Amino acid sequence: MLSAKSKTGLVFFPAFDWAISPTHPEREERLLYTQDQVFEEGLLDIEGIVEYKPDLAAMEDIRRVHFCHPDEKSVITESHLISAGGALKIGVELVERRIERGFALVRPPGHHAMRVVHGARGFCNINIEAIMIEHLREAYGIDRVAIVDTDCHHGDGTQNIYWHDPDTLFISIHQDGRTLYPGSGFHDEMGGPSALGTTVNIPLPPRTSEQGFLYVLENAVLPILDDFKPQLIVNSAGQDNHYSDPITNMSFSAQGYAELTHRLQPHIAVLEGGYSIEGALPYVNVGIILALAGVDFQNVREPDYNPDRIRQSRDTSEYIRQLVEVVMDAWSSAPKIRASNREKGGFAQRDLRIFYDTSGILENQRETLLVCEACSGTLRIDSRTDKGSRILAVHIPRKACVRCREQGYAWFDSGEIRNYDSFYLQDRTQDQYFVRRK
Amino acid sequence: MIIGLDVGGTHTDAVLIGSEGILRYTKVVTNSSKLFESVWGALVEVTQDVPPESIRRIVLSTTLTTNAIAEGKLEKAGMIVSSGPGIAPEYYRTGEHYFTVSGSIDHRGREIQPVDRLEIEAISARLQAAGVRHVGVVGKFSVRNPAHELEINELLDKSFDYVALGHRLSGNLSFPRRIATAHLSASVYSIHGKFFQAVQESLQMKGMDLPIYILKADGGTMNLETSLTNPAQSILSGPAASVMGSLLFASKDQETLVLDIGGTTTDMAVLIRGTPLLEPFGIEIGGYKTLIRGLKTRSIALGGDTSVRVLDGKLKIGPERKGPAMAYGGPAPTPTDALFVLGKTTDGDRESARAGLDPIARKLGISLEETAGRIFDQACDMILEAAAHMVAEINGKPVYTVHEVLEGHRVKPTEILVLGGPAPHFAQRLAALTDVGIRVVPYWQVTNAIGAALARNTSEVTLFVDTERGIALAPEEDFSQSVKRDFSRDAARELACRLLRIKHQREGASDPEPEMEVIEESQFNMVRQFHTSGRNIRVKVQVKPGLIPEYGCILENPIGLPAHA
Numbered sequence A: 001m002l003s004a005k006s007k008t009g010l011v012f013f014p015a016f017d018w019a020i021s022p023t024h025p026e027r028e029e030r031l032l033y034t035q036d037q038v039f040e041e042g043l044l045d046i047e048g049i050v051e052y053k054p055d056l057a058a059m060e061d062i063r064r065v066h067f068c069h070p071d072e073k074s075v076i077t078e079s080h081l082i083s084a085g086g087a088l089k090i091g092v093e094l095v096e097r098r099i100e101r102g103f104a105l106v107r108p109p110g111h112h113a114m115r116v117v118h119g120a121r122g123f124c125n126i127n128i129e130a131i132m133i134e135h136l137r138e139a140y141g142i143d144r145v146a147i148v149d150t151d152c153h154h155g156d157g158t159q160n161i162y163w164h165d166p167d168t169l170f171i172s173i174h175q176d177g178r179t180l181y182p183g184s185g186f187h188d189e190m191g192g193p194s195a196l197g198t199t200v201n202i203p204l205p206p207r208t209s210e211q212g213f214l215y216v217l218e219n220a221v222l223p224i225l226d227d228f229k230p231q232l233i234v235n236s237a238g239q240d241n242h243y244s245d246p247i248t249n250m251s252f253s254a255q256g257y258a259e260l261t262h263r264l265q266p267h268i269a270v271l272e273g274g275y276s277i278e279g280a281l282p283y284v285n286v287g288i289i290l291a292l293a294g295v296d297f298q299n300v301r302e303p304d305y306n307p308d309r310i311r312q313s314r315d316t317s318e319y320i321r322q323l324v325e326v327v328m329d330a331w332s333s334a335p336k337i338r339a340s341n342r343e344k345g346g347f348a349q350r351d352l353r354i355f356y357d358t359s360g361i362l363e364n365q366r367e368t369l370l371v372c373e374a375c376s377g378t379l380r381i382d383s384r385t386d387k388g389s390r391i392l393a394v395h396i397p398r399k400a401c402v403r404c405r406e407q408g409y410a411w412f413d414s415g416e417i418r419n420y421d422s423f424y425l426q427d428r429t430q431d432q433y434f435v436r437r438k
Numbered sequence B: 001m002i003i004g005l006d007v008g009g010t011h012t013d014a015v016l017i018g019s020e021g022i023l024r025y026t027k028v029v030t031n032s033s034k035l036f037e038s039v040w041g042a043l044v045e046v047t048q049d050v051p052p053e054s055i056r057r058i059v060l061s062t063t064l065t066t067n068a069i070a071e072g073k074l075e076k077a078g079m080i081v082s083s084g085p086g087i088a089p090e091y092y093r094t095g096e097h098y099f100t101v102s103g104s105i106d107h108r109g110r111e112i113q114p115v116d117r118l119e120i121e122a123i124s125a126r127l128q129a130a131g132v133r134h135v136g137v138v139g140k141f142s143v144r145n146p147a148h149e150l151e152i153n154e155l156l157d158k159s160f161d162y163v164a165l166g167h168r169l170s171g172n173l174s175f176p177r178r179i180a181t182a183h184l185s186a187s188v189y190s191i192h193g194k195f196f197q198a199v200q201e202s203l204q205m206k207g208m209d210l211p212i213y214i215l216k217a218d219g220g221t222m223n224l225e226t227s228l229t230n231p232a233q234s235i236l237s238g239p240a241a242s243v244m245g246s247l248l249f250a251s252k253d254q255e256t257l258v259l260d261i262g263g264t265t266t267d268m269a270v271l272i273r274g275t276p277l278l279e280p281f282g283i284e285i286g287g288y289k290t291l292i293r294g295l296k297t298r299s300i301a302l303g304g305d306t307s308v309r310v311l312d313g314k315l316k317i318g319p320e321r322k323g324p325a326m327a328y329g330g331p332a333p334t335p336t337d338a339l340f341v342l343g344k345t346t347d348g349d350r351e352s353a354r355a356g357l358d359p360i361a362r363k364l365g366i367s368l369e370e371t372a373g374r375i376f377d378q379a380c381d382m383i384l385e386a387a388a389h390m391v392a393e394i395n396g397k398p399v400y401t402v403h404e405v406l407e408g409h410r411v412k413p414t415e416i417l418v419l420g421g422p423a424p425h426f427a428q429r430l431a432a433l434t435d436v437g438i439r440v441v442p443y444w445q446v447t448n449a450i451g452a453a454l455a456r457n458t459s460e461v462t463l464f465v466d467t468e469r470g471i472a473l474a475p476e477e478d479f480s481q482s483v484k485r486d487f488s489r490d491a492a493r494e495l496a497c498r499l500l501r502i503k504h505q506r507e508g509a510s511d512p513e514p515e516m517e518v519i520e521e522s523q524f525n526m527v528r529q530f531h532t533s534g535r536n537i538r539v540k541v542q543v544k545p546g547l548i549p550e551y552g553c554i555l556e557n558p559i560g561l562p563a564h565a
């Protein structure tokens, strides 16, 4: 009789009645063959693997993470609430210790959704990992969290949300932004001044295979996790690094994904992208579930798997070796720079230009961070879109000091609203959310 | 007249039903080592002096195959299993004669690796040499393309008495369950066949050459012929018999919880507007998770004979049964003894019951009557708690569409039907503990036999259409047909219903136009390179568990049970 070494929870929500559009990669059919494979393999009958129904994420869960403009219901659908609720359910079951590992095999995905939401980007509307993590922080006092994003695309949404948060380590391994959407995630993107170093980007060249991914895991990801000592490790488990994925150019495999999961030992995996719906997803998902549960996955492979055909070049191996060196140097020198930034204080500004490819919106942001020695600092976002919206959004972080909290309210209360549609305030110290409309 | 017979762990019950209602019933002690004698004894009693030609049909529900599995008394069976990539098939080894072979099919039903014919011939020779007469043949995804199972079957070339082909047993996905089901089919084949042939011959010798039906775990019947090729369906029909009997008395517009309180266990089931809920994949028995269609039942180790004691200053009921109640000469106090102390039951030795409860009362420091009341209350609480758990589990069943998450129906029973030995007493007490209406099933002593007598045929057909591959496939029916690109969901539904009607007749239905329903239906557009390249349609239709129309008489003429025959 097969049984799981680690009790593993699974939320499977394929949203069989939801699509972005009929022929879009994010369509009803996406997880159909995965469901067939999971059912046929009998994974849900394995002793120690339990399937849960997703919860429905609540408005408060979304407002803890996002500023949705003009409001939540205008930019999200029920399927997003269920997908986020699926991740939430796994998070809660894990923190309540009813399971030791969990996998939210849900769609639609979320890792391109940023803190401000005017529409959909890269098939994502709301960030389901962040919604789960902030819920767990609020309800269970979880503090240090690491997110390891192994989707082929840079997890720019998650990076944006945690850019200024030193308690959240965000590591993204992805296809180099010079060759793929969203065009970001270079190794020098390391986080805001108060959280420098807790964003780690490892962009890999096209056609990186098992060897390269596992090298990065062993020589960068695992050592960094060791240093950071998170209470919770979340894997944004996108599956579009697969050699058969139609919209990317990597050479990863089901065995590789299973092995990576086995070595990474994430507490929670959340499905992100992956669009080779017949040739990859059924096998990759079976591999990930078995690896999480600690069940033998050696025999899991694609019908057309041929390691020789997808082996990476020597140049690629060498490139990755050097990249990892750079990343590790940066990781060790970051804490000092971060400390000196925070000592200096003042206001830090940056401008962002964000394109919502799915909704066709262009957004310009000016971020102003109150750099603070006592806390990670309050953030002010002035955002306008080419569709004529303009908002002011203020985020007071979870552990804000009194001064930063007061600054947040000052920005929100005394700002001149005449030129804006709305003001938004997230006060994470009190778990409150306020809106001021013109 | 019709006959229903149900073999239980302790008693075998039979009823004779005529147009006026229940004419006779009998209860004989079950002798599980000589099951045929129990069955035959009950049949002889219930048909005494009845003209053979006046009996129209007989439905049998026995523990034959169930016990064979529980006691590990299975015939040796060979298994030939092909899987391809995935969980290593060695994990599902069923015993000594288990062979994993090459050949694999993917989730769309495409061949990835062919069958190695020489390999199969060699295995066939080894199985024959080992004296194996029954074989199960199972391939991963064989319900999407049975070609390999069929090819292997052909290679076995009628060298065996019985070959269970995985794709014929169920249209559901689950390779491990398919292996378990084929293995059980092959392992009980001759046990089942011999027994029922003996029953048939004995009946014929009495001049009763009538159709014999076997009750299935899903509460439906199949004719003897069908059962011989699909014997696993007869496994675990016992709980189904009682549930089907209670159906007669359930409200057709409500959700009903059925409690069958026996000596050792209490079995529960849920009816939705008069139709019992089924297990989504299949029943579980003796550690085997199977694809055998069956009613969703839950059993807890709590019944009239469950032993009662004090543990750490607290009253503890069960889970073991040490014997009958002390009032009937048993070794340990039980809830039934509590009924004696409370004066609700009188047909035994009340003093022994009092003596049995006395040490418990002393340890708890309360009166004997109070102790009895508490035992009774606690037992009722345990039953209700388990029932709530079962309902929560039903409602927790995952769903895979946005629509179902938001609008999905939540089960909330609004009536409780109680049957089994101590039913009337429990019903009274349960009524005080819950605000759901409680009724005792009339004829609660023989509900199971009535259920068997009145159950109608059930059938299920699963149809899978892949227009990109150009196929429509109903694996259980050995049916496949090529289809064009424009084959629609409506056409699929129509085809599935046509196949169901044929199957229903073949398996012994009495009604030519059965009430069919679609239980699962989905259609996906298959998109490749941003163009729709085909449709993937899945339809499952069934004739749901129900009763033959002749039952009305039992309700209309409540003549009461005739005396014990």
Ligand SMILES: [Zn+2]
Residues within 6 Å of the ligand: A151, A152, A153, A238, A240, A272, A273, A274
């Ligand atoms: Zn992606």
Ligand SMILES: [Zn+2]
Residues within 6 Å of the ligand: A372, A373, A374, A375, A376, A377, A378, A400, A401, A402, A403, A404, A405
């Ligand atoms: Zn501060």
